[in-house]
Amino acid sequence: MAVLVEFRGVTYQIGGREILHGIDLCVEESETVALLGRSGSGKTTLLKMVNRLVEPTGGEVRFEGKPVTDWDPIRLRRRIGYVIQEGGLFPHATVAENVGLVPKLEGWPKERIRARTMELLDAMGLPAPVYGSRHPRQLSGGEKQRVGIARALAADPPLLLLDEPFAALDPVTRFEMQQRFARLRRSFGKTALFVTHDIREALMLGTRIALLKEGRLEVVAPADEFVQARTPEATAFLATLGEGTLDESHAAG
Amino acid sequence: MLPAEIVRLSAEHLWLVAIAVFAAVVIAAPSAVILTRRARLRRWTLGVVNVVQTVPSLAVFGFLLPLPFLGVGKSTAIVALILYALLPILRNMVVGILGVDAGIRESAVAMGMTGRQILWGVELPLAFPTILAGIRIATVTTIGTATIAAAIGGGGLGTFVFRGIAMADTKTILAGAVPAALMAIAADEALGWIERRFSS
Numbered sequence: 001m002a003v004l005v006e007f008r009g010v011t012y013q014i015g016g017r018e019i020l021h022g023i024d025l026c027v028e029e030s031e032t033v034a035l036l037g038r039s040g041s042g043k044t045t046l047l048k049m050v051n052r053l054v055e056p057t058g059g060e061v062r063f064e065g066k067p068v069t070d071w072d073p074i075r076l077r078r079r080i081g082y083v084i085q086e087g088g089l090f091p092h093a094t095v096a097e098n099v100g101l102v103p104k105l106e107g108w109p110k111e112r113i114r115a116r117t118m119e120l121l122d123a124m125g126l127p128a129p130v131y132g133s134r135h136p137r138q139l140s141g142g143e144k145q146r147v148g149i150a151r152a153l154a155a156d157p158p159l160l161l162l163d164e165p166f167a168a169l170d171p172v173t174r175f176e177m178q179q180r181f182a183r184l185r186r187s188f189g190k191t192a193l194f195v196t197h198d199i200r201e202a203l204m205l206g207t208r209i210a211l212l213k214e215g216r217l218e219v220v221a222p223a224d225e226f227v228q229a230r231t232p233e234a235t236a237f238l239a240t241l242g243e244g245t246l247d248e249s250h251a252a253g
Numbered sequence: 254m255l256p257a258e259i260v261r262l263s264a265e266h267l268w269l270v271a272i273a274v275f276a277a278v279v280i281a282a283p284s285a286v287i288l289t290r291r292a293r294l295r296r297w298t299l300g301v302v303n304v305v306q307t308v309p310s311l312a313v314f315g316f317l318l319p320l321p322f323l324g325v326g327k328s329t330a331i332v333a334l335i336l337y338a339l340l341p342i343l344r345n346m347v348v349g350i351l352g353v354d355a356g357i358r359e360s361a362v363a364m365g366m367t368g369r370q371i372l373w374g375v376e377l378p379l380a381f382p383t384i385l386a387g388i389r390i391a392t393v394t395t396i397g398t399a400t401i402a403a404a405i406g407g408g409g410l411g412t413f414v415f416r417g418i419a420m421a422d423t424k425t426i427l428a429g430a431v432p433a434a435l436m437a438i439a440a441d442e443a444l445g446w447i448e449r450r451f452s453s
Contacts, residue, residue, distance in 0.1 A: 053363060074366075077362070084359065086356065090357060105365060
């Protein structure tokens, strides 16, 4: 399977302190890699290097076989969907306008944008006739998140980046969103790289898990092997799973 | 002090204010956009504009008098009024643009919007209520400050005020002060209404 994203010896320094040390990682087509780690482990910084919101201070990141620095940043970003907490929706635009944003930037004809927006909102369980003309402030947290994902998928990018997309949701909504996302990912066949500090989420959604500890990759393993990992940080994360929930979330993943 | 004179001077007053506020907006808008992109320049510029604001208005009119091309008359008055209107407008534009939520700005960048698209499509629309509030403050204060413009031959309702002071005639002072106050209240209400419509 083709490699979509590749980190080669990526380092990142800020204020004389190195927060990422020589990261090597590949993301292959149609897999979902979870970047798992504590706050400050460098996982979000690593994610943001793919669409050049952050530039590495050493090493290189490649997307579709080409260093991201060789890409026109605008073209690169329009080929990569990006989802953050609460969706990062534009409060002054309607749901339909938010979802149709990248297609509009790409100059799609109006009718095609409308059709695509409707299709995605339907897929997210937010029928366009009801939700299309609402503003983000009229939505619940889970609905905002779904619009955020629809927006990221709009121009059919080969890759999705998600930065703790479900962290701000209540536990029940979060669980529903995770299940919905898992279904969607299968049906859309997207490659995804997502950041999380929640091992349940990583096991449930990730086909592989990359565990970061203080700027170093400690474990990179498929979800089913990850639960056997015995490194200190992996043990610490696995310990947050209560007995029983382990099997449950594992089965769902 | 005929009603006709009150109307004429009110119109003149309004004209002074309108030109000054309009010019201040035209100067402030591109400056604000540049200042939001340069932190050091922003601190310096806002500092200088702040200092200008603290100089008593009558003194500013006085300082401008000896300058070439200005001298006694309307143009000096307008330049001084622009200087005063500039601060609230510029500051609110800068604050409004910088106040756009970091997550929203980041997703705009991440979706591949260009700097120009982000400015027009995201930053300015979201900063608009704040920008409008600055224009409102500037307009109301300029209506007041413009009465002093009469001291250097700027005309407007201040003409009555200074004439009344010279003649120790309260009625003449009021003929200038009352329309100016009403004008300020009307401007405040009208701009406040627009502001509410856009910030809902």
